[in-house]
Amino acid sequence: xxxxxxxxxxxxxxxxxxxxxxxxxxxxxxxxxxxxxxxxxxxxxxxxxxxxxxxxxxxxxxxxxxxxxxxxxxxxxxxxxxxxxxxxxxxxxxxxxxxxxxxxxxxxxxxxxxxxxxxxxxxxxxxxxxxxxxxxxxxxxxxxxxxxxxxxxxxxxxxxxxxxxxxxxxxxxxxxxxxxxxxxxxxxxxxxxxxxxxxxxxxxxxxxxxxxxxxxxxxxxxxxxxxxxxxxxxxxxxxxxxxxxxxxxxxxxxxxxxxxxxxxxxxxxxxxxxxxxxxxxxxxxxxxxxxxxx
Numbered sequence: 001x002x003x004x005x006x007x008x009x010x011x012x013x014x015x016x017x018x019x020x021x022x023x024x025x026x027x028x029x030x031x032x033x034x035x036x037x038x039x040x041x042x043x044x045x046x047x048x049x050x051x052x053x054x055x056x057x058x059x060x061x062x063x064x065x066x067x068x069x070x071x072x073x074x075x076x077x078x079x080x081x082x083x084x085x086x087x088x089x090x091x092x093x094x095x096x097x098x099x100x101x102x103x104x105x106x107x108x109x110x111x112x113x114x115x116x117x118x119x120x121x122x123x124x125x126x127x128x129x130x131x132x133x134x135x136x137x138x139x140x141x142x143x144x145x146x147x148x149x150x151x152x153x154x155x156x157x158x159x160x161x162x163x164x165x166x167x168x169x170x171x172x173x174x175x176x177x178x179x180x181x182x183x184x185x186x187x188x189x190x191x192x193x194x195x196x197x198x199x200x201x202x203x204x205x206x207x208x209x210x211x212x213x214x215x216x217x218x219x220x221x222x223x224x225x226x227x228x229x230x231x232x233x234x235x236x237x238x239x240x241x242x243x244x245x246x247x248x249x250x251x252x253x254x255x256x257x258x259x260x261x262x263x264x265x266x267x268x269x270x271x272x273x274x275x276x277x278x279x280x281x282x283x284x285x286x287x288x289x290x291x292x293x294x
Contacts, residue, residue: 078103081132089229090126099123106134115145125232149205151176157203164233166281168196179207187213225282227253237276256284264290
């Protein structure tokens with residue numbers, strides 16, 4: 001039974017200033033109604049303990065098997081990335097081994113000294129296109145080797161251009177006197193000779209080109225260029241050309257085949273992108289999937 005509120009027993013506590021009356025909580029007699037919690041069956045502690053033990057055993061065993069493999073795989077992948085960067089065409093031929101790549105867990109840190117911002121960007125782009133690279137920190141510093149627009153600077157720019165262009169002799173000797181560039185060496189065809197002269201004339205501050213390349217009947221030996229170097233050179237070619245510098249394209253290379261996607265303002269612009277990509281040394285073919293905006 002439940003005591004009525006008017007008949008609640010009270011507890012009296014004596015205080016110095018009088019008596020204080022405190023009510024006592026209602027006293028309930030008899031069986032209480034069942035609650036929702038009462039309908040839940042009791043947990044089997046033994047079964048829970050068994051399941052937790054098996055889970056822990058499985059987790060520990062999995063960790064012991066996979067952890068050593070992960071520890072071994074990461075350094076091995078990092079060393080492959082460093083070796084690929086070191087052996088890439090851009091790092092050896094174009095940058096002349098001036099840049100060093102160190103990789104830790106896919107994060108590549110570049111160091112070294114290069115003559116201009118173009119070489120600095122080329123080092124980063126080449127590393128970023130290597131398999132296994134997740135991030136690139138470019139700590140390469142710029143220290144100009146020649147006074148800008150001087151004869152030595154012009155010769156350096158011409159040699160750098162010929163190293164990355166297709167269908168020309170990369171081993172052409174270049175000298176510049178008072179802005180006049182002189183080319184010497186050999187070319188496999190007349191077309192190759194003429195194209196080499198055209199590329200030299202496109203360099204800023206070249207007044208004229210004296211093309212003394214000798215045309216030989218035998219083909220010029222060409223060095224195989226890796227995919228990462230090709231991708232970086234295609235990006236550089238598009239960025240440095242005034243008609244394609246503002247384009248947002250995605251470029252990937254597999255076995256020398258360049259795949260390009262993005263948007264072009266016209267069919268002519270798309271054709272220009274294809275031509276610039278084909279002109280890169282090492283490019284076997286170009287698949288241009290750019291969408292032409294109507």
